[in-house]
Amino acid sequence: xxxxxxxxxxxxxxxxxxxxxxxxxxxxxxxxxxxxxxxxxxxxxxxxxxxxxxxxxxxxxxxxxxxxxxxxxxxxxxxxxxxxxxxxxxxxxxxxxxxxxxxxxxxxxxxxxxxxxxxxxxxxxxxxxxxxxxxxxxxxxxxxxxxxxxxxxxxxxxxxxxxxxxxxxxxxxxxxxxxxxxxxxxxxxxxxxxxxxxxxxxxxxxxxxxxxxxxxxxxxxxxxxxxxxxxxxxxxxxxxxxxxxxxxxxxxxxxxxxxxxxx
Amino acid sequence: xxxxxxxxxxxxxxxxxxxxxxxxxxxxxxxxxxxxxxxxxxxxxxxxxxxxxxxxxxxxxxxxxxxxxxxxxxxxxxxxxxxxxxxxxxxxxxxxxxxxxxxxxxxxxxxxxxxxxxxxxxxxxxxxxxxxxxxxxxxxxxxxxxxxxxxxxxxxxxxxxxxxxxxxxxxxxxxxxxxxxxxxxxxxxxxxxxxxxxxxxxxxxxxxxxxxxxxxxxxxxxxxxxxxxxxxxxxxxxxxxxxxxxxxxxxxxxxxxxxxxxx
Numbered sequence: 389x390x391x392x393x394x395x396x397x398x399x400x401x402x403x404x405x406x407x408x409x410x411x412x413x414x415x416x417x418x419x420x421x422x423x424x425x426x427x428x429x430x431x432x433x434x435x436x437x438x439x440x441x442x443x444x445x446x447x448x449x450x451x452x453x454x455x456x457x458x459x460x461x462x463x464x465x466x467x468x469x470x471x472x473x474x475x476x477x478x479x480x481x482x483x484x485x486x487x488x489x490x491x492x493x494x495x496x497x498x499x500x501x502x503x504x505x506x507x508x509x510x511x512x513x514x515x516x517x518x519x520x521x522x523x524x525x526x527x528x529x530x531x532x533x534x535x536x537x538x539x540x541x542x543x544x545x546x547x548x549x550x551x552x553x554x555x556x557x558x559x560x561x562x563x564x565x566x567x568x569x570x571x572x573x574x575x576x577x578x579x580x581x582x583x584x585x586x587x588x589x590x591x592x593x594x595x596x597x598x599x600x601x602x603x604x605x606x607x608x609x610x611x612x613x614x615x616x617x618x619x620x621x622x623x624x625x626x627x628x629x630x631x632x633x634x635x636x637x638x639x640x641x642x643x644x645x646x647x648x649x650x651x
Numbered sequence: 652x653x654x655x656x657x658x659x660x661x662x663x664x665x666x667x668x669x670x671x672x673x674x675x676x677x678x679x680x681x682x683x684x685x686x687x688x689x690x691x692x693x694x695x696x697x698x699x700x701x702x703x704x705x706x707x708x709x710x711x712x713x714x715x716x717x718x719x720x721x722x723x724x725x726x727x728x729x730x731x732x733x734x735x736x737x738x739x740x741x742x743x744x745x746x747x748x749x750x751x752x753x754x755x756x757x758x759x760x761x762x763x764x765x766x767x768x769x770x771x772x773x774x775x776x777x778x779x780x781x782x783x784x785x786x787x788x789x790x791x792x793x794x795x796x797x798x799x800x801x802x803x804x805x806x807x808x809x810x811x812x813x814x815x816x817x818x819x820x821x822x823x824x825x826x827x828x829x830x831x832x833x834x835x836x837x838x839x840x841x842x843x844x845x846x847x848x849x850x851x852x853x854x855x856x857x858x859x860x861x862x863x864x865x866x867x868x869x870x871x872x873x874x875x876x877x878x879x880x881x882x883x884x885x886x887x888x889x890x891x892x893x894x895x896x897x898x899x900x901x902x903x904x905x906x907x908x909x910x911x912x913x914x
Contacts, residue, residue: 426835
């Protein structure tokens with residue numbers, strides 16, 4: 389499936405959602421309020437303590453926004469399709485995605501693209517842009533390009549997590565609670581992972597590499613004079629697309645094995 | 652009459668037993684949240700204190716708040732919402748018992764289940780991992796128990812009130828996000844009100860959300876003297892009365908509207 393067809397699907401979805409503009413806007417306001425509260429709590433906390441492990445309010449805001457922004461981008465494409473995959477299989481509706489002359493993966497994603505994450509994107513992008521002006525970083529062209537790539541890579545990594553869990557639907561059928569575990573795990577990267585013990589830091593870096601979403605890009609941008617920051621910063625750019633490719637293969641493997649739920 | 656309510660609570664309790672896998676998930680989620688919060692407070696406080704609060708105190712505070720949040724009833728909003736959308740609300744209204752009490756005892760069944768299968772295991776595991784202090788003074792224990800009842804009643808009435816508001820606006824989801832945002836900040840469940848600046852503390856004092864986290868924890872930890880506790884219990888009772896009057900007022904109008912809509 390090419391990009392033009394994909395974006396045509398997305399346009400159709402946006403148009404149909406905009407039929408109910410009022411409900412959509414109220415929903416967006418609700419979500420923005422929700423995230424604003426999370427920012428506010430951290431801000432209030434840092435009124436007392438100035439820094440968490442040497443991270444100031446603007447640096448934490450940068451770290452936090454990077455996580456929400458990349459999640460929102462990744463989840464726009466993958467959350468709804470992956471979370472509803474088990475039910476789609478159980479209902480026997482998955483077959484229609486296999487009988488079109490298109491890749492079932494991209495066709496399925498395009499069909500269930502979710503525009504609802506726009507509120508997440510608005511608030512996290514606003515705070516991110518604000519924090520960029522506040523943090524103690526001399527922004528060069530290289531660093532700006534790095535940040536853009538880090539957002540792309542992070543979005544792929546977030547999407548990969550959702551696709552991996554979704555592809556387990558082909559085997560176990562009911563996987564909804566695994567998504568909850570994924571979200572609980574992501575709570576760990578809301579703050580700099582340096583506050584945890586070494587073992588947990590290693591797990592979050594190499595085994596479930598979610599620290600690559602926001603922590604390593606942040607420390608690379610804040611201080612590239614340290615060699616390990618540089619190396620891990622570069623690794624963070626590669627790991628997102630790589631993880632997404634692996635998750636895609638896993639998903640396609642599952643789809644090929646798919647026999648229907650006895651329907 | 653009591654027998655009917657008892658039956659409703661039992662039914663709700665056993666309905667929960669169908670979702671056993673979620674129990675592990677909740678315990679894992681709770682321990683993660685407490686662990687993350689303790690890590691942050693360790694990074695912030697180290698071996699020192701701020702306003703007389705040390706890391707030991709914050710461990711107890713985090714654990715009490717994680718436990719209290721498991722027994723709040725504000726998610727009753729989704730029960731009403733679901734019944735409105737499916738039309739099942741009609742069969743509840745035909746029953747010869749008060750609708751809010753029916754909802755309350757139904758929620759109580761969930762709470763009893765949560766206490767037995769989530770709160771107790773969470774506290775046990777947290778006690779093994781982090782240790783925490785237990786009050787010995789009988790007055791403190793009684794006051795804590797009363798504060799829990801206030802938390803139950805206030806969270807229930809708040810959820811029910813929002814549910815009634817959504818009779819008109821049909822935007823349950825957005826309203827819930829907004830209330831959750833207010834709870835996040837003003838319940839003090841993450842950042843205790845001790846650390847709020849004067850003007851934010853004033854706002855938190857005016858609002859009822861502090862009863863859903865901060866007040867029970869502060870009483871449990873013996874951080875409130877007798878006169879403060881009595882004042883808080885009076886204030887909480889006034890809030891219950893106000894919220895109850897508001898729900899009674901809206902209920903009368905909502906019922907009329909329901910009839911007009913034709914069910």
